[in-house]
Amino acid sequence: MSERLPILRIGDILLVSVQFDLEDQMVLNLQEDLANEIVAKSARGVVIDISALEIVDSFVGRMLATVAAISRVLDARTVVVGMRPAVAITLVELGLSLGGVSTALDLEKGLAKLRQPTSSALR
Template identity: 70%
Template sequence: MDAIPILKLDDVLLVSIQVDLSDQTAMAMQDALADRITTTGARGVVIDISALEIVDSFIGRILATTASVSRMLDADTVVVGMRPAVAITLVELGLSLGEVRTALNLEKGLALLRQAKAIAADEQ
């Protein structure tokens, strides 16, 4: 099983998926990410799926569930780098990523997280 690296950048965790995800690897990533959020106090998560050529219904659900778990642990999630073919496949499968925000690339994903953080600070 390939481990998915989870890097810390300030208060954001970057998950860079560079291998095709097996169901077991995806579930291990979800558990490892939840642990890292709690141990680091991260407020944001960026999941980079630019290397994924195929996303099936299980992986789509894992991404949505991972974002929900992160949100419950007080970390916003953005999925970045989705290929057009992956987006089309998710739509064809009738899958929604729920409330998961997406961005074209890492830079735009980090900007979304900064924007959400600024809005949250203004509301306090």
């Protein structure tokens, strides 16, 4: 049985803080746990904090996109916060643009983003 990441609840928002590099099994567990928690707590938003991650491989990148897709189906929005510049560059070079995932610079801005009513972006 491998470790599981704790999922914290703030109001109707779920918070996952990734503090260390993830093994593949933990990534899969997280996906499963989040789906369960969203339903159990009828959450409206999910915030995934990856500010401590220095390396994000394509597997983790895909996980982020998958979690976003799952939560969208369950009527919750996902915001990935705190991505480092080096990580962003790596993901772009890998060709992963995480379409459909909202992002924010830090946790505070991420929570603010979830509180905003969904509106089409200004142009």
